[in-house]
Amino acid sequence: MAQAKTYNIETIRNDFPILHQQVHNRPLIYFDNAATTQKPQPVIDKVNEIYSLKNSNIHRGVHYLSAQLTEEYENAREKIREFINAPSTKEIIFTSGTTHSINAVAYSFGEKYVEPDDEIIIAELEHHANIVPWQVLCERKNAHVKVVPINDRGEIMMDEYARMLSDNTKIVAINHISNSLGTINDVKEIIELAHAREIPVLVDGAQSIQHQPVDVQDLDCDFFAFSGHKIYGPNGTGVLYGKEKWLEELPPYQTGGEMIHKVTFERTTYNSLPFKFEAGTPNYVGAIGMAEALKYLQSIGLNEIAGYEQELLDYATTRLRDIPGLTIYGTANKKIGVISFLINGIHHYDTGMVLDKMGVAVRTGHHCNEPLMNRFGIEGTVRCSFAMYNTKEEIDHLYDALIKVKELFG
Amino acid sequence: MTVNDKQQEIIDEFALFDDWMDKYNYLIELSKDLSEMDPKEKTEDNLIEGCQSKVWLNAKMDGEKLVFTADSDAIITKGLVALLLRVLSGRKPEEIKNANLYFIDEIGLKENLSPTRSNGLVAMINKIKAYAMAYELKKNP
Numbered sequence: 001m002a003q004a005k006t007y008n009i010e011t012i013r014n015d016f017p018i019l020h021q022q023v024h025n026r027p028l029i030y031f032d033n034a035a036t037t038q039k040p041q042p043v044i045d046k047v048n049e050i051y052s053l054k055n056s057n058i059h060r061g062v063h064y065l066s067a068q069l070t071e072e073y074e075n076a077r078e079k080i081r082e083f084i085n086a087p088s089t090k091e092i093i094f095t096s097g098t099t100h101s102i103n104a105v106a107y108s109f110g111e112k113y114v115e116p117d118d119e120i121i122i123a124e125l126e127h128h129a130n131i132v133p134w135q136v137l138c139e140r141k142n143a144h145v146k147v148v149p150i151n152d153r154g155e156i157m158m159d160e161y162a163r164m165l166s167d168n169t170k171i172v173a174i175n176h177i178s179n180s181l182g183t184i185n186d187v188k189e190i191i192e193l194a195h196a197r198e199i200p201v202l203v204d205g206a207q208s209i210q211h212q213p214v215d216v217q218d219l220d221c222d223f224f225a226f227s228g229h230k231i232y233g234p235n236g237t238g239v240l241y242g243k244e245k246w247l248e249e250l251p252p253y254q255t256g257g258e259m260i261h262k263v264t265f266e267r268t269t270y271n272s273l274p275f276k277f278e279a280g281t282p283n284y285v286g287a288i289g290m291a292e293a294l295k296y297l298q299s300i301g302l303n304e305i306a307g308y309e310q311e312l313l314d315y316a317t318t319r320l321r322d323i324p325g326l327t328i329y330g331t332a333n334k335k336i337g338v339i340s341f342l343i344n345g346i347h348h349y350d351t352g353m354v355l356d357k358m359g360v361a362v363r364t365g366h367h368c369n370e371p372l373m374n375r376f377g378i379e380g381t382v383r384c385s386f387a388m389y390n391t392k393e394e395i396d397h398l399y400d401a402l403i404k405v406k407e408l409f410g
Numbered sequence: 411m412t413v414n415d416k417q418q419e420i421i422d423e424f425a426l427f428d429d430w431m432d433k434y435n436y437l438i439e440l441s442k443d444l445s446e447m448d449p450k451e452k453t454e455d456n457l458i459e460g461c462q463s464k465v466w467l468n469a470k471m472d473g474e475k476l477v478f479t480a481d482s483d484a485i486i487t488k489g490l491v492a493l494l495l496r497v498l499s500g501r502k503p504e505e506i507k508n509a510n511l512y513f514i515d516e517i518g519l520k521e522n523l524s525p526t527r528s529n530g531l532v533a534m535i536n537k538i539k540a541y542a543m544a545y546e547l548k549k550n551p
Binding site for chain 1: 430431434435438462463464483484485486487
């Protein structure tokens, strides 16, 4: 791990060129980080460097550029392995994002193991990306999705979960951190309980990997999915970590070039791990850019980032609670820097439109969590999600902007 | 007044405002003035579901004219709905069908009409036009 350093917010902000601009004649305040994060200069430079000097299709190339970039691509895989402490690079599959990673498991695992009347356990706070692939699988296999409820604070009810695990449970798919509530779920406990019954667990890490250290061996998860663009890396990149024993057994999700060993018109044999799951030309530019983002994060320190973002969350929670009529959805004991809220009687869309005009970028709506919104009896929320480059001053601006919203609509 | 006269009237009104705050304040006023929709008309069939805000739209023929009533759960959207009805409601289906709407662009609220905003307004305009075409077809089958 990187050495602990003092957290220099000015230096960090200077690494993100996009932050230094005005929108609607106001300084941009970017609080939509759970949707996507901005890119630091080293990532932008790396992508630029590849397209300017190094681009070439990787693997199986005999020429200089191809060999050079193949090595960088495989080094990127090694960087990702190290970042999540996976035992082997065979277990690191490059995908286009979390959604792709989850779909791959739902399809491959489902094809191999799921039978009629089997059950798949998810939680009430899942993103649609960790609901729909399992629903589709269950429709195909006549199996059932079981949903673990949450309490009013937005925490998974562990007793209910323990009760739901049964001999019919084939896999548990759970998000590490809720994208709209910020709840940090106790996935370690969830995994332990499942493993006691030899049930594998997929962790949707889309919202966790950028905010705290993740160690897949310590978690002991069977699968871990995340996106590059949410961890300050390029768009259209992602990772599926899977334990080797599973990945060896599962059939490929997509087929084509790269993933084959031998092809005849009669029969095809598959390549070894991890290539068996990487059909077609991979997004090598994105993958190398993502590794660059991880290096950047390590240079600052994941624990330092987590600590700083926690300060932002505490500060913002205190300030927003000061606004009469403001309700925060998601008040779990363990949270990351996400605040979902509504101001009494004011539509989230109206709030978002006015915040936008004041330079504050937030997300409004159901955040791909329709069942969760139903749970709270609301149509949607306004969501502010913080990242390593946000500041308390920006939160003060948000406060002032929300007072303006109240004046306008209250 | 033609559709374009009405559009010009709105453009002139908005020319008085120089910042977004004044425009939004005016939209809020307009939303309050929009004649209330009968709750019985807020049916599933009349609901246009956007990702962000909801719009309800009902159409009735009054003689030769097509009259719309509408509502939205978001105030800004409701203000824009009021403007759309001011331009399009109470006209012959043919006029509505042929209307070329440019005033929202001209008054600087174009972003509200981007299909990705999904506030229901684009779908509302499409539905208004569809009603107009359906009633015209009914008259001249």
